[in-house]
Amino acid sequence: MPQDERQARRRPTLRMVAELAGVSTATVSYVFSGRAGSASGSGVAEATAARVHAAAEELNYRPNRAARAMRTGRSGMIQLSLHMLSDPWSLAVADAVNLEANRHDLTTLILADGDWHAALDRVESDVAYLDGAGVDHDSREKLADLVERGRRLVVFSETLEPEGFDVIRSDALPGCYLAMDHLLERHSAIGCLASDNAVRLASTQTTRYTPYVERMSQRGLRADPSWTQTYAETQASAFAAAVRLLSAPTRPTAVYATTDFAALAAINAAHMLGLRVPHDVAVIGVGNTPDARLVAPTLTTVGPTDFYARQARIIVERALSDDLGPARVHDFPWSLFPGDSTDLDAPGARLR
Numbered sequence: 001m002p003q004d005e006r007q008a009r010r011r012p013t014l015r016m017v018a019e020l021a022g023v024s025t026a027t028v029s030y031v032f033s034g035r036a037g038s039a040s041g042s043g044v045a046e047a048t049a050a051r052v053h054a055a056a057e058e059l060n061y062r063p064n065r066a067a068r069a070m071r072t073g074r075s076g077m078i079q080l081s082l083h084m085l086s087d088p089w090s091l092a093v094a095d096a097v098n099l100e101a102n103r104h105d106l107t108t109l110i111l112a113d114g115d116w117h118a119a120l121d122r123v124e125s126d127v128a129y130l131d132g133a134g135v136d137h138d139s140r141e142k143l144a145d146l147v148e149r150g151r152r153l154v155v156f157s158e159t160l161e162p163e164g165f166d167v168i169r170s171d172a173l174p175g176c177y178l179a180m181d182h183l184l185e186r187h188s189a190i191g192c193l194a195s196d197n198a199v200r201l202a203s204t205q206t207t208r209y210t211p212y213v214e215r216m217s218q219r220g221l222r223a224d225p226s227w228t229q230t231y232a233e234t235q236a237s238a239f240a241a242a243v244r245l246l247s248a249p250t251r252p253t254a255v256y257a258t259t260d261f262a263a264l265a266a267i268n269a270a271h272m273l274g275l276r277v278p279h280d281v282a283v284i285g286v287g288n289t290p291d292a293r294l295v296a297p298t299l300t301t302v303g304p305t306d307f308y309a310r311q312a313r314i315i316v317e318r319a320l321s322d323d324l325g326p327a328r329v330h331d332f333p334w335s336l337f338p339g340d341s342t343d344l345d346a347p348g349a350r351l352r
Contacts, residue, residue: 012059021048021055028052032105077125078319079109081116083132084233087261088289093131095290096308100316117142120151126319131156154315162327166318168311172286175302175334176208176258179284180215182300182336183254187282190216191227191245191252193238193262199230208258208286227252231262238262242269246281253281254342260287263299267341282342288334297340304332 014032018025031044031052044052055061078101082090098108106126111119120128128146133139133155140163146153147164156168183190190212198207209228216223226248229241238257242265245255257263263285270277277283277297285292288303314330 012056012061014061016059017052017055017061020059021051023048023052028056032056075124075126076105077107077109077123078315079111079120079123079125079128081111081119081128081130081132085110086235087233087259088264088291089260089287090131092290092308093129093311096312097129097315100309100312101319104316104320106316106319117146120146125152127152127154127315129154129156129315133157133160135159152318154318162329164327166314166327167329168314168332169329170304170307170332170334172208172302172334173206173211175336176211176286177215178334178336179286179302180211180256182338182342183256183282183284184215184219187252187254188219188221189227189250189252190221190223190254190256191229191248192223193241193245193255193257193266194228194230195258195262196230196232198258199228212256224248224250224252226250231265235261235265238265239269242266243273246270246273246275251281255281255283257283257285260285260289260292260299260301260303263301263341264291264295267295267297267299277341278343284342288337292337292339295341297343300339300342301337302334303337304334307332 014028015025018028021028027044027048031049078097080094080097082094084090085094094108094110101108109123109125116130116132128151130153133143135157143153143155143165144163153165154168155165156170158169158171160167180190192209192212194207194209194212198209201207202209202213212228227245227250229245231237231241238259238261242255242262245252246266246269255263255266257266263283266281266283267277270281270283275281283299285299285301286303288301288305288307290308292299292301310332311330
């Protein structure tokens with residue numbers, strides 16, 4: 001084989017990338033460490049980093065992650081523990097984190113519902129995100145164990161405090177009250193699609209079902225027992241519950257759903273039953289997921305503003321940071337995002 005052909009087939013090296021980009025090998029290494037253009041401003045200039053990435057692309061260079069991990073103590077991995085992968089909320093979180101991670105040459109690993117402590121114990125990562133860590137003693141002990149062993153964690157929780165890990169705080173209850181108040185501006189016959197747990201626990205604690213019960217009672221409105229339908233945490237179960245709700249002899253004129261995926265199920269069920277949204281039944285969801293704007297009619301929902309991209313930046317910055325600093329609470333207040341599914345000026349929207 002001719003020498004030039006052997007060279008063409010040779011695996012590209014970091015030095016070759018540096019020569020093509022006109023920079024030092026240290027600069028290339030710094031770029032692929034994920035710290036270039038960091039939020040602290042101490043990274044490589046964006047134009048230089050872009051030149052390095054272009055050279056790597058031209059040479060088909062791929063960093064040796066194992067060698068980098070041994071050299072830097074970084075795995076280049078972000079773990080996401082998402083308790084319900086089919087939920088638009090979880091999918092939006094995964095998409096946003098993956099997009100932000102790719103900008104910094106990091107890989108995202110999604111852990112399906114299960115024993116998150118065991119999974120995080122087995123696989124090293126630069127940061128792990130948990131959306132299903134409980135507040136019970138066992139969950140707190142597992143979190144404390146991971147923190148003690150130096151694991152970087154970002155935990156989504158409305159109640160946990162930052163005990164060695166960052167907390168994403170996005171309290172849904174104020175938004176749930178906003179959702180009910182929005183429907184009550186025009187409707188009095190309001191049904192509820194709530195998770196099994198929300199209804200079961202509402203007798204002893206405040207859940208997303210509580211605003212429905214309280215607001216109906218405060219207005220002196222009688223809710224037919226058939227107007228509350230519960231679902232397990234699957235789309236199929238939410239759809240079946242929506243069909244039951246909208247097939248009731250005294251069908252409500254509006255639906256308060258405690259998640260966006262249940263609200264989307266209600267819109268689909270209405271379409272199947274020949275009902276017009278919002279003319280025959282208005283629908284509001286909880287979560288402000290991207291899917292709310294992809295359905296016809298668009299879904300009115302409540303949730304935090306720009307939540308997914310902002311949360312993704314927090315997670316990736318924790319993965320890249322050399323100095324973690326103190327654990328913090330990152331608070332995301334909620335607002336109402338009107339869509340066509342509760343258009344108050346739509347013909348047919350009426351008190352009942």
